[in-house]
Structure formats: structure tokens, C-alpha cells
Amino acid sequence: MRGLLYTRYELVRAVRNRRFFFFSLGFPLVFYYVIASPQRANHDFAKSGLSLPLYYMVGLIGLGTMIAMISTGARIAAERQVGWTRQLRITPLTTRDYFRAKILTAYMMSCLTILGLTIAGLTLGVHLAAGRWLGMVALILVSLAPFAALGVMLGHLLNVDAIGPATGGGASLLAFLGGTWFPLGHSGFLFELGRLLPSYWLVQAAHVGLTGHGWPARAWLTIAAWTVLLTLGAVYAFRRDTQRVA
Amino acid sequence: MEDTGAGAGISLAGLTKTFRSPEGPVHAVRGIDVEIARGQTVALLGPNGAGKSTTIDMLLGLMPPDAGTVSVFDREPRAAIDAGLVGAMLQTGALIQYLSVRELLTMVAGMFPAPAGIGEVMAQTGLVRIAGRRTQKLSGGETQRVRFAIALISNPDLLVLDEPTVAMDVESRREFWDAMRAFAARGKTVLFATHYLEEADQNADRVILMARGQVVADGPPTEIKGRVGVRTLRATLPGVEAGELAQLPGANSAERRGDAVVVVCADSDQTIRALLDRFPAASDIEITGGALEDAFLALTADEPSVA
Numbered sequence: 300m301r302g303l304l305y306t307r308y309e310l311v312r313a314v315r316n317r318r319f320f321f322f323s324l325g326f327p328l329v330f331y332y333v334i335a336s337p338q339r340a341n342h343d344f345a346k347s348g349l350s351l352p353l354y355y356m357v358g359l360i361g362l363g364t365m366i367a368m369i370s371t372g373a374r375i376a377a378e379r380q381v382g383w384t385r386q387l388r389i390t391p392l393t394t395r396d397y398f399r400a401k402i403l404t405a406y407m408m409s410c411l412t413i414l415g416l417t418i419a420g421l422t423l424g425v426h427l428a429a430g431r432w433l434g435m436v437a438l439i440l441v442s443l444a445p446f447a448a449l450g451v452m453l454g455h456l457l458n459v460d461a462i463g464p465a466t467g468g469g470a471s472l473l474a475f476l477g478g479t480w481f482p483l484g485h486s487g488f489l490f491e492l493g494r495l496l497p498s499y500w501l502v503q504a505a506h507v508g509l510t511g512h513g514w515p516a517r518a519w520l521t522i523a524a525w526t527v528l529l530t531l532g533a534v535y536a537f538r539r540d541t542q543r544v545a
Numbered sequence: 546m547e548d549t550g551a552g553a554g555i556s557l558a559g560l561t562k563t564f565r566s567p568e569g570p571v572h573a574v575r576g577i578d579v580e581i582a583r584g585q586t587v588a589l590l591g592p593n594g595a596g597k598s599t600t601i602d603m604l605l606g607l608m609p610p611d612a613g614t615v616s617v618f619d620r621e622p623r624a625a626i627d628a629g630l631v632g633a634m635l636q637t638g639a640l641i642q643y644l645s646v647r648e649l650l651t652m653v654a655g656m657f658p659a660p661a662g663i664g665e666v667m668a669q670t671g672l673v674r675i676a677g678r679r680t681q682k683l684s685g686g687e688t689q690r691v692r693f694a695i696a697l698i699s700n701p702d703l704l705v706l707d708e709p710t711v712a713m714d715v716e717s718r719r720e721f722w723d724a725m726r727a728f729a730a731r732g733k734t735v736l737f738a739t740h741y742l743e744e745a746d747q748n749a750d751r752v753i754l755m756a757r758g759q760v761v762a763d764g765p766p767t768e769i770k771g772r773v774g775v776r777t778l779r780a781t782l783p784g785v786e787a788g789e790l791a792q793l794p795g796a797n798s799a800e801r802r803g804d805a806v807v808v809v810c811a812d813s814d815q816t817i818r819a820l821l822d823r824f825p826a827a828s829d830i831e832i833t834g835g836a837l838e839d840a841f842l843a844l845t846a847d848e849p850s851v852a
Contacts, residue, residue: 304655308644315643382638386695389605389635390656391627542609 302396327363356420357505368446375454438504448529559613588745591755632701661700
């Protein structure tokens with residue numbers, strides 16, 4: 300298990316990178332308080348049956364964790380630019396060890412985001428049974444799998460200059476189409492489009508966790524399909540990148 | 546030796562690599578055959594674009610050759626690296642941030658099966674004093690030393706260095722080569738690329754001269770130095786034909802530039818003695834080491850151009 304030491308130091312690096320740490324965790328929190336704090340008395344947001352602080356806690360957990368996962372790409376792109384990825388290739392570190400470290404770091408940031416927003420939600424009067432919360436967290440972690448692969452893929456496809464806009468823009472679009480900002484309803488173009496995306500089910504994971512109903516089969520299928528597709532993309536991008544002439 | 550792997554060194558056989566570019570194919574490496582015995586310190590000398598880095602990338606398994614084979618102690622490059630037999634300092638590369646020097650070395654050491662001691666490597670590379678410093682706070686010279694330490698951390702039998710001293714000042718270079726020679730003195734094999742003749746001459750047992758993707762000379766440093774150690778002699782000397790100067794002992798060619806003459810010499814010592822002997826009027830004499838590129842081009846002038 301030689302790769303474990305590498306994973307450990309990757310986690311240490313993520314925590315010590317204060318700017319990354321602050322913006323990753325701080326940005327969803329600031330957003331949350333700005334939106335939800337003035338309307339904390341709204342108990343049925345957009346006829347969703349959920350209070351506004353609860354709806355946005357869940358929605359911003361979706362957006363925040365998504366950004367935490369995709370931002371792996373920015374760190375990979377930076378390491379590629381300075382030649383560190385090539386240095387790692389002349390060590391016995393396997394591709395599996397490498398991916399595991401990157402993905403676990405992303406999950407660690409996601410868990411901290413979930414924790415931070417949950418605490419913020421509690422301060423705005425959100426009530427949530429511990430069991431429900433745990434069920435919600437479990438489903439969120441599952442639905443983050445495709446985003447972990449997306450982060451790695453973008454990190455190996457794009458350079459440092461392109462990765463910022465791509466990650467920011469991509470996450471915003473996916474969050475919008477996933478229903479982070481307002482419910483997509485139960486019919487219509489946005490709903491149909493959203494249902495095809497993993498970000499929709501990420502947000503739904505949070506909702507389902509709250510109402511106590513499980514995910515529909517369609518959600519599992521959509522998440523599984525995106526995970527497979529983006530993992531293949533990540534492996535392809537990694538191989539292409541590491542075969543390329545420096 | 547009982548173990549067949551113990552005697553085997555490095556073998557590059559028929560290595561070829563061509564890159565596509567918008568201007569057409571670039572034949573970076575055009576058929577290289579090199580055998581390096583265990584324990585040798587070999588300089589890969591050549592001008593920029595000679596194919597040194599491409600050869601090293603193929604040796605390290607970073608790039609597959611179009612044709613030919615690489616064997617490192619009877620193994621494929623990947624297997625040799627996994628066994629911790631190879632350490633390398635690539636030409637370009639910075640360090641990852643947010644770790645101290647000691648932590649970074651600990652992290653990399655943890656990837657290898659039988660790494661060297663962290664303290665030992667830090668002592669060899671002069672890093673003990675800055676062991677606790679974060680990598681983003683290091684100077685250029687310190688960064689190079691950490692990169693050298695990373696190359697040594699697996700306790701390798703083969704050390705590969707691609708133009709290791711490019712970013713170093715004079716003092717750092719001296720320390721670097723001292724450390725490299727101490728490593729080589731332990732019976733280890735070293736291959737380093739450089740475009741400085743002096744570095745090759747002073748630090749290698751053997752020099753392989755590369756130009757335009759091929760080996761153009763291979764031998765002890767003194768022999769190679771004789772072949773490419775071209776110097777340029779300049780003097781103010783009106784009224785003497787350039788053709789006459791080209792006939793001087795040790796001279797290759799000569800040309801006139803106003804009152805001055807420029808003589809390209811294979812052996813400038815002989816040339817200057819003869820010059821002062823025959824033309825005592827010569828003044829403002831200057832002897833400079835010629836550009837290595839010119840010497841390489843002269844050596845390979847009969848080769849078809851790759852462009």
C-alpha cells in the first residue's frame with residue numbers, strides 16, 4: 300500500500316493551500332447566507348414543500364460539492380504544467396494510486412462542504428433528523444462519482460489557462476440545469492434536459508434524503524452511465540496526456 | 546557473475562523517434578546504438594536539438610520509441626523504475642507546493658521499494674539546513690538540489706540527468722558535480738546530458754557525442770575534446786592573406802574582417818606559436834572557445850540535412 304503515503308500528503312497539500320481551501324469551502328457558505336438568510340421565514344419555497352433555507356442548503360451542497368470535485372482538474376493541470384506529472388511517471392506510483400489520491404482529496408473537500416453547509420443550515424433553523432441527513436449524504440457521495448471523473452478528465456485535457464473558466468462555467472451550467480437555484484418542476488424542456496444530467500440527481504439526492512423516499516431506478520442508471528462514460532474519458536485523457544511529447 | 550542481471554548495463558539498440566510537426570516530420574533520433582557498462586559515468590554531449598532529451602525520455606520509458614529497444618539492467622524501463630533501479634532529474638520540472646522539503650522527499654521515498662534514508666540523501670545534496678522549508682519558498686538553486694535529491698531517493702543503480710546544471714550558478718554547479726561524483730564513486734552508473742564540453746570533459750569517463758539524432762563520436766573525454774574543441778583566434782594583422790593563415794599548423798580555416806583576421810583552430814596552441822613566429826606584427830590577440838554547435842555541424846557536414 301505504498302500509494303497511501305502519497306494520498307496522505309495530497310490531503311495535507313489540499314488543506315494547506317489556504318486560498319483553494321477558503322474559496323472551495325467559503326464560496327458556497329457566503330452564497331447560502333446571502334440567499335437564505337433574508338428569507339429564512341419562507342417555509343414553502345416555490346411550492347416545493349420545503350423551506351427556503353432547507354432548499355438552498357441542499358442546492359448549494361450540490362453546487363459546492365460539484366465544484367469541490369471538478370476543481371481536482373485545476374490542481375492536476377497545475378501539476379502537469381510544472382512537470383510534476385512527468386516526475387511521478389518515473390516512480391513506481393501506479394495510475395490507480397494516482398487517481399485514488401486525487402479522488403479522495405476531492406471527496407474530502409466535498410465532505411467538508413457538506414458539513415459546513417449543514418451547520419450553516421442549522422443556524423438558519425433547518426431541522427433534519429440524523430438518519431435522514433446520513434441517507435442524504437450517502438446518496439450525494441454516490442452521485443459525485445461522475446464529477447470526480449470529470450475533474451480528472453478536464454485536468455488532463457486542458458491547460459492551466461483554460462481550466463478555470465471551464466470548471467467555473469461548467470459547474471454553474473450543470474448546477475443551473477440540475478435545479479440548484481430553483482425547482483425544475485415536473486415537465487417541460489428544462490426538466491427533461493435536467494433529468495439526463497448527473498447534477499440533477501445530485502440535487503435530487505439531497506431532496507430524496509430529506510423526504511425519506513429513495514432514488515428512482517432512473518437516477519441510479521443515469522449516475523452509473525455518466526460515471527462509466529466520464530471514467531472512460533478520464534482514462535483516455537490521462538493516457539493521451541502521458542504519451543504526449545513534452 | 547552468477548546473476549545475469551548483475552553484469553548487464555544499459556543497452557539502447559536501433560532507437561528511432563520521429564515527431565510530426567506542422568513543417569513536416571522531425572527526425573529527433575535516427576538510429577542510436579549505445580551500450581553502457583555498469584559503473585560508467587557517461588556524458589551525452591550535443592547541441593540543442595541533437596536528440597539528447599528524446600533519447601533520455603525513451604531510456605526512462607516516458608516515450609515509446611518508433612523502433613528499437615531499451616534495456617536497463619536487463620529489464621524494460623518501466624520494470625527498472627518499479628524496482629527502484631533508476632533515478633532521474635528531468636530537464637524541466639518544478640516542485641509541487643505546500644510540502645516541506647523533508648515531507649516531499651518522504652512522500653516520494655514512500656513510492657519506492659527500498660529507498661535511501663531521507664537524512665542521508667539530504668546530507669548528500671546539502672538540504673539539511675532547509676529540510677523544514679516549504680517548497681514554494683525555495684530559490685532556484687535550492688529547487689534544483691531538491692530535484693537532485695528526488696533522483697537519489699530511490700537509492701538507484703542508474704542516475705539519469707538531463708542538463709542538470711542549466712539553472713545553477715557557478716558555486717551550485719561545483720557542489721552538484723561533487724555530489725554526482727561521490728554517487729558515481731559508489732560503483733553506480735550515471736548518464737548525463739549536457740551541451741557544455743567542459744562539463745562532459747571534467748565529469749565523465751566517456752563522452753557520447755550526438756548531433757542531429759545520431760551518435761557522431763564515442764570515446765574518452767580527451768579524444769572527443771580533440772575532435773570538437775575548436776577555438777577561434779582573432780588578431781589584428783593587416784596585409785596578410787587569409788589563405789596564408791589557413792595554412793598555419795593547427796588551423797582549419799581563416800578569414801579576413803577588415804584589419805582583423807579570424808582563424809578557426811583545431812589546436813590553438815600550435816597555431817598561436819606559429820602565428821607569432823611568422824607574423825610578429827600580429828596584435829590584439831584573442832583566443833575563444835568556439836561554439837560547440839559549429840564543431841558538431843562540421844563533424845556532420847556530410848550528413849543529409851533533416852530540415
